[in-house]
Amino acid sequence: MTTSAPALSTDLRRWLAHLSDTGRLAVIREGVKLEHQLAAIAKRLDGRQAVYFPRPGGHDMPVVSGFMSRRGWIAEAMGVTESQLLQRFRQAAENPLPWREVPTGEALCQQVVQKGVDPREVLPIPTHSEHDNGPYITAGLVIARNPKTGAQNVSINRIQVHSKERMAILMLPRHLWAFYKEAEARQQPLDVAVVIGVDPLTLLASQAIAPLDCDELEIAGALHGAPLRVVKCLTNDVRVPADAEVVIEGRILPGVKELEGPFGEFPKYYSAREHREVIQVDAITHRRDPVFHTIVPAEMEHLLLGSIPREATLLAHLQRSFPNVLDVHLSVGGVGRYHLFVKIRKTHEGQPKNVICAAFGAHYDIKQVVVVDDDVEVHDPLQVEWAVATRFQADRDLVVIAGAQGSVLDPSTTVGQEFGENSAPPSHVQGISAKMGLDATKPVVYHEHVFTKVRVPGEDTEDLDALIDTSARVNFETGKVQR
Structure with a gap:
């Protein structure tokens, strides 16, 4: 069973236009600094307005942040009420819809192709928190294929862009890590794509807690109510959303680690500087006039994108028993x-x-x-x-x-x-x-009204608009009401 999502939420630009039309998108003056200033402004407006930054740091490519920073906005994007949010996501996760592959010529994300370029020069990548070790991609969907089965996985991982054509990535012990270890055991790199700037529902689907070899892009299709358009990367076999803004194609190298961090993470603390796995960049493709999405770490967009899919999964898990x-x-x-x-x-x-x-x-x-x-x-x-x-x-x-x-x-x-000085x-x-x-919880059986919640009859039903006399003024010397 599928339910069509509102058309405005299946395209990032239409969603941003909708937020703008409803007073929920702030456009900042041109030229905001990518180091700290951009993130500071987005954080100040967190949960109130999404933020659009033209020409940040002198880049032609604008940056947007915070377009999924309220629970009500996420429900609106899905076309449901907040009370229906978890059920709708659960329905999509349990009924994934296979994607539809389109040829290269129909993929907006491949309108412009660049190879041998430095991502730091091509993309407006912000440095967010005070002690972050440089610019980070924080809203990149990392898509990889299982070396055994070919099935894909989608996740969001922090990625430090620290040199030309090299990026360090944090992988927690989940599906992407399992794919990488399988490839490493074969002494092969793991082909990946880092997708930046997708529609709200694809972004949300990327965070589903799904079984191994369940492609989250199929959950995105179920949320859309129609198969997601995907295209094969130009340098590997990974399939990516065809209408995405930016795609970085690359390989996670086997047996290679470079220093990454510190970085301000979702618990609102910094994670340590450690040696992490490395993505070798092979190509960058993007739409004409692309929009770059960044998530300010530990703020509402970050927290909600992680919590809502988890809630849906946890509710389904608990209700089984x-x-x-x-x-x-x-x-x-x-x-x-x-x-x-x-x-x-x-x-x-x-x-x-x-x-x-x-x-x-x-x-x-x-x-x-x-x-x-x-x-x-x-x-x-x-x-x-x-x-x-x-x-x-x-x-x-x-x-x-x-x-x-x-x-x-x-x-x-x-x-x-204790693990030794400067040792993780x-x-x-x-x-x-x-x-x-x-x-x-209160006892199932208890004496009289000892655990009865206090309420006043009518507290939920009295029509205050009809009862409040907005024209009345009280003379507090006489106690009389005047109109």
């Missing part, structure tokens, strides 16, 4: 990755602890789970905190699991570990984390 799980939310305070709130219709004592354990097994990034009742809105952190304050007791409702795998980007996981921990011990679960 617990049909009474109603909703989930990865909180912004938990950087959209680490803190999960789960709403259930509780039927048995002890059930929330089972839900907690299942949630930890669903994704290793999750560090804290709070389970609440169906009278608590999980998207409102004030209500979740109220549930913890009034329904949780640490001696009976706390679950702690020590020594589990967590996020390698969580700086607290390496505290107290080896990869097999990075991200070791304690997990904490809180059962913040």
Whole structure:
């Protein structure tokens, strides 16, 4: 089953025009500096307006940022309400739609072809945070093919552009890493494409938590309601969105590492400078008059693009075992990755602890789970905190699991570990984390009204617009109302 998305959200430029027409796109004066200033402006407007930068750093190619920085905007792009957002994404993830390949001559992303050029000169790549080690591509969809099966994977990885035709990439232990290790075992490079500037739904689909060999471009097609147009790269066999703005074609070299970092990551801290794998750039193709997209790290566009697909996957995972799980939310305070709130219709004592354990097994990034009742809105952190304050007791409702795998980007996981001066921990011990679960649900059976939530009859139904007399003024000396 597919549902067509609004046409304006299946094309980046039409989406930007829609945001502009509705007062949600700020156009900045020409010539903003690529080092820090561009990111500073985008951060100031984060969640309020997307930002369009003409001629940044003297480049002809403009930069855009923040066009997916509110949950409501993402729902709007999908053509649903916020309450339907996870269900719509889940539907697409479970019913991927195979893409449609088009010939080179029909691909907008290959209108201009450049080889032997320095990406730093051709592309307006910003330097974002204070201690970042140079310019970074932060919104590039990295697409690679499984050396065994040919199936593709799509992810967003940070990429440091540090020399001509060489870029260092951070790969976490997920599908791209598995593809690379398979290619490396064969003593072969891994062909990749870095795609910059795609429509909102393709961008969102790239972050799906999908099985190995499930091509996220097919999830994008399902979100679009029609097969995604793709084209084969000019220097390798990777298929990329044909209507993308920019494509960098290259190879991740086997056995080659170069220094990368530090870089300000989504937990709002810097990750260390370490030796990382390297992309050798073979070609850069782009549309005529392309638009370059950058994501300001750790801000709302970054956090939401990661959290919403994860929420959809987590909800589906939990509901397979617990049909009474109603909703989930990865909180912004938990950087959209680490803190999960789960709403259930509780039927048995002890059930929330089972839900907690299942949630930890669903994704290793999750560090804290709070389970609440169906009278608590999980998207409102004030209500979740109220549930913890009034329904949780640490001696009976706390679950702690020590020594589990967590996020390698969580700086607290390496505290107290000594690996020698200026040495990073080896990869097999990075991200070791304690997990904490809180059962913040009320008892299934309780005495009288001890756990009945206080409400006033009519608080949700009284028509305030009809009742408030906007023309009335009170004389506070006499207490009389005057009009």
